[in-house]
Amino acid sequence: MDTRQWRDTIAAAQDGDRRALDELVEGWLPLVYNIVGRALNGHADVDDVVQETMLRAVDNLGSLRDPDSFRSWLVAIAMRQIRDRARRRTPARLDESAASGAADFAELTVLRLQLEGQRREVAEAVRWLDDEDRQLLSLWWLEVAGELTRRELAAAVGISRQHAAVRVQRMKERLETSRGIVRALDGACPDLRELTTRWTGRPDSVWRKRLARHIRGCGYCGDTRESVVPPERLLVGIALVPVPVGFTLSLALGGKTAAAAGATVASVSWSAKVLSALTQPVVAATAGATIVAGGAYVVTQAPDAPPPRVAVSPTAASTHRPPPVADTPAVSPSPSPSPSATPTETVRYGSVVDAVDRAPDPDTPPAALPHRPETGVTSTGGAHAVLNHRGDGVTLTGKGYVLVRWQISPQYRAGGLVMPSWTGLRGELFHVASGGGRRMDDPVSATDSTATGMGNSTVGYTVLPAGTQQMWQNEYFYLDGSVTLTVNERGADYGLSVFPSSWDAAEKDITTGPDQGVKRYGLVRDTGKDDTPVPQYVTRSTPADTAAVAQESRVSAP
Numbered sequence: 001m002d003t004r005q006w007r008d009t010i011a012a013a014q015d016g017d018r019r020a021l022d023e024l025v026e027g028w029l030p031l032v033y034n035i036v037g038r039a040l041n042g043h044a045d046v047d048d049v050v051q052e053t054m055l056r057a058v059d060n061l062g063s064l065r066d067p068d069s070f071r072s073w074l075v076a077i078a079m080r081q082i083r084d085r086a087r088r089r090t091p092a093r094l095d096e097s098a099a100s101g102a103a104d105f106a107e108l109t110v111l112r113l114q115l116e117g118q119r120r121e122v123a124e125a126v127r128w129l130d131d132e133d134r135q136l137l138s139l140w141w142l143e144v145a146g147e148l149t150r151r152e153l154a155a156a157v158g159i160s161r162q163h164a165a166v167r168v169q170r171m172k173e174r175l176e177t178s179r180g181i182v183r184a185l186d187g188a189c190p191d192l193r194e195l196t197t198r199w200t201g202r203p204d205s206v207w208r209k210r211l212a213r214h215i216r217g218c219g220y221c222g223d224t225r226e227s228v229v230p231p232e233r234l235l236v237g238i239a240l241v242p243v244p245v246g247f248t249l250s251l252a253l254g255g256k257t258a259a260a261a262g263a264t265v266a267s268v269s270w271s272a273k274v275l276s277a278l279t280q281p282v283v284a285a286t287a288g289a290t291i292v293a294g295g296a297y298v299v300t301q302a303p304d305a306p307p308p309r310v311a312v313s314p315t316a317a318s319t320h321r322p323p324p325v326a327d328t329p330a331v332s333p334s335p336s337p338s339p340s341a342t343p344t345e346t347v348r349y350g351s352v353v354d355a356v357d358r359a360p361d362p363d364t365p366p367a368a369l370p371h372r373p374e375t376g377v378t379s380t381g382g383a384h385a386v387l388n389h390r391g392d393g394v395t396l397t398g399k400g401y402v403l404v405r406w407q408i409s410p411q412y413r414a415g416g417l418v419m420p421s422w423t424g425l426r427g428e429l430f431h432v433a434s435g436g437g438r439r440m441d442d443p444v445s446a447t448d449s450t451a452t453g454m455g456n457s458t459v460g461y462t463v464l465p466a467g468t469q470q471m472w473q474n475e476y477f478y479l480d481g482s483v484t485l486t487v488n489e490r491g492a493d494y495g496l497s498v499f500p501s502s503w504d505a506a507e508k509d510i511t512t513g514p515d516q517g518v519k520r521y522g523l524v525r526d527t528g529k530d531d532t533p534v535p536q537y538v539t540r541s542t543p544a545d546t547a548a549v550a551q552e553s554r555v556s557a558p
């Protein structure tokens with residue numbers, strides 16, 4: 001599917017055209033279904049992940065700046081939902097689904113595309129791949145079939161094209177091993193039959209290794225009498241697996257309201273009220289959506305929050321731009337260029353930018369942490385908010401301390417990091433301390449000298465925008481007022497856990513030293529005065545795209 005052919009449809013859908021939005025969802029559903037179905041191999045969660053992918057695509061359609069990038073943008077959303085589902089799943093749920101007897105995606109591929117011979121063998125070999133390989137194969141299969149480009153594959157995984165080539169080659173080697181297992185299980189080797197008497201019939205990594213070891217040492221199973229065709233030659237031109245008849249999408253509406261597949265595809269039945277909420281330009285990219293009883297789509301905001309603003313340019317500039325230190329890698333700035341801003345008068349406490357500094361020696365105890373007045377902070381995310389998606393956010397209100405804990409996952413997607421934003425600030429916000437036992441660039445492995453919290457030489461690294469302060473595992477802030485924290489994840493995979501905290505908890509964390517089993521003491525940034533640094537990406541405005549808030553920390557006067 002060529003995105004260029006859809007340019008006008010995408011633009012019309014962004015402008016609120018109902019028919020164009022229906023056509024867009026209907027036309028691109030098969031691609032998403034194939035990616036998710038093959039990555040999850042037909043697991044019971046496929047429908048839910050497809051639903052979530054399409055909902056997020058519709059909800060954020062207004063943020064897509066270049067219609068020609070729609071396909072890569074949609075594929076990236078699908079892959080993120082697949083990875084999020086993999087993190088949330090439990091063995092019990094997997095066992096339940098396996099026991100249900102439902103056809104997996106490998107079987108659907110064979111039946112619906114009527115594959116035979118070595119094409120069937122490749123489809124069935126997918127069952128033997130681990131989750132990460134299957135996710136990559138779901139993209140590579142479509143690349144070989146002419147549905148994706150290598151650039152789009154690499155972008156969806158969040159790695160460079162060179163790294164993607166290495167990852168694909170390794171996956172293909174494991175796919176060939178799995179093809180050998182499928183071929184051997186179709187044979188009549190008596191030793192293999194004896195070996196598999198205790199096998200449940202469900203492919204897993206343990207049995208893959210056992211069977212592969214047997215095949216390597218078995219003259220019967222290892223004797224390939226016909227030429228083995230490379231999988232890329234077998235998959236060229238293979239069509240997408242049709243979406244099953246009866247499959248439905250329920251995008252922010254009660255009941256089954258969207259495109260049923262196959263010959264019975266129906267247009268998406270958007271109510272006028274929901275359509276207006278979803279398809280207004282900018283609103284689709286910025287509004288928070290909640291599905292409530294009855295399926296109503298509602299736009300939510302904090303009770304005291306001002307009305308949403310459209311395309312508000314953040315008032316942010318820097319009075320102090322510290323040069324990067326020698327050991328700071330030179331990386332490209334955030335992929336969302338910051339809009340130009342007119343300098344404005346700043347309040348005193350906002351005149352200091354987080355400086356790019358070297359981590360203190362692990363044996364250096366921190367300075368005393370000033371104890372500011374605290375009456376408690378409430379969060380719209382509760383006592384423990386977990387922010388995993390681009391656009392996820394919490395509003396914090398009150399007077400006291402807040403802990404933001406970083407969880408970077410380069411094994412899922414390394415690359416350029418777009419920092420989170422603090423927006424809509426009323427009152428004062430200070431970055432008071434760093435802790436958690438380590439900075440994110442500290443070593444984390446006794447066996448891999450290249451491994452840090454930012455990645456390793458094998459999977460790649462998460463890199464900061466130029467001039468950005470390296471974060472620690474735990475970052476502590478002091479708030480007197482209200483502010484919204486938003487995740488801007490795009491080029492790299494990261495999440496934040498946000499906890500209302502206390503001075504006692506912060507003080508205990510940062511004074512826990514290496515002699516107690518952690519990497520280093522924490523770092524106190526609070527001087528007790530109003531010259532304490534504020535976090536980067538902070539503003540009093542509420543921009544349409546929080547990732548566009550200027551990097552340098554400056555808080556404009558109310």
